[in-house]
Amino acid sequence: xxxxxxxxxxxxxxxxxYENTRHNIGFRIIDELEKKELSExxxxxxPLTFMNNSGKAVKKLTDNLQLxxxxxxxxxxxxDLLLGKIRISKNRGAGGHKGVESIIRELKTKNxxxxxxxxxxxAQNQKIExxxxxxxxxxxxxxxxxxxxKTTEAIEFCLKQGIEKTMxxxxx
Numbered sequence: 395x396x397x398x399x400x401x402x403x404x405x406x407x408x409x410x411x412y413e414n415t416r417h418n419i420g421f422r423i424i425d426e427l428e429k430k431e432l433s434e435x436x437x438x439x440x441p442l443t444f445m446n447n448s449g450k451a452v453k454k455l456t457d458n459l460q461l462x463x464x465x466x467x468x469x470x471x472x473x474d475l476l477l478g479k480i481r482i483s484k485n486r487g488a489g490g491h492k493g494v495e496s497i498i499r500e501l502k503t504k505n506x507x508x509x510x511x512x513x514x515x516x517a518q519n520q521k522i523e524x525x526x527x528x529x530x531x532x533x534x535x536x537x538x539x540x541x542x543x544k545t546t547e548a549i550e551f552c553l554k555q556g557i558e559k560t561m562x563x564x565x566x
Contacts, residue, residue, distance in 0.1 A: 400436045401461055402427065402549065403452055405470040405493040408442045416513040417445060417526040419538070420469040423511070426546045433553045448493040449500030456501070466506040467552075469545065470494060471526060475512030478537045480545050482552075482561045483508050507557055509545060 404420030404427075412418050420440075427438045437459075441451035456466060470493055475481060485505045488494040498504045513526070514534070530538050544564075552560035 398435055398465065399459060399461060400433075400465050400467060400553065401439060401452075401456060401459065402436055402467045403439045403441065403448070403469065405445055405448050405468065406440065407445050408440075412527065414529050415527050416530065417471055419471045419511045419513060419542075422538075423469050423509075423542055423545050423549075426542050427549060430546065430550070432550070436549075436553055445493040445496075447496055449496035449498070452497050453500040463501055463503050463506040466501075467509065467549070468494065468497060468506060469509040469511065469549075471513045472510040473513060473515060473522065473526065475510060477512050477514040477534055478541050479512035480541065480548060481510040481512075481565055482548065482557070483510065484557060507552075509548065511541065511545060 402424070404422075404424030406412065406418035406421030407415070414422070424438045424440050427436075432438070439455060441448050443451045452466070452468075456463070470491055472481070472489070472491070474489065484507050486508065487504060488498055494508070497506070548560055548564045551563065
């Protein structure tokens with residue numbers, strides 16, 4: 395175990411079929427983080443399990459690295475936030491997100507940091523499962539790219555300044 399190691403997990407579904415879908419925003423942010431020189435104390439990770447089984451991969455890796463959930467950050471899509479918004483929280487329920495539910499179930503705790511990424515609210519007549527697997531429109535994609543940059547900045551800031559200062563700065 396490396397003291398103060400942070401595991402940063404971006405949630406999504408593996409495979410070409412799911413690339414650039416709303417549900418895979420966590421993967422896209424991890425891809426961006428991997429281009430940057432993060433602290434040597436940060437490990438970006440994309441589980442190769444499907445979203446609803448994310449907890450299995452996260453549990454295995456946290457066990458192997460001997461990390462506590464205090465050192466776990468999860469990045470995931472949030473249908474309750476408008477596109478372009480991010481919310482950073484800690485020790486919260488899953489809010490209906492199946493990937494987060496899987497992690498809470500496997501780790502037996504909700505005490506970890508979450509970077510919730512707004513993918514837009516879905517229309518009431520639309521099924522959530524279909525909506526989250528749609529790709530962003532060309533118009534939305536511009537906002538998505540800005541949101542990815544903002545989130546990577548927030549993560550870099552958090553690594554240096556801590557969760558409280560990051561929440562104060564980015565949860566506007």
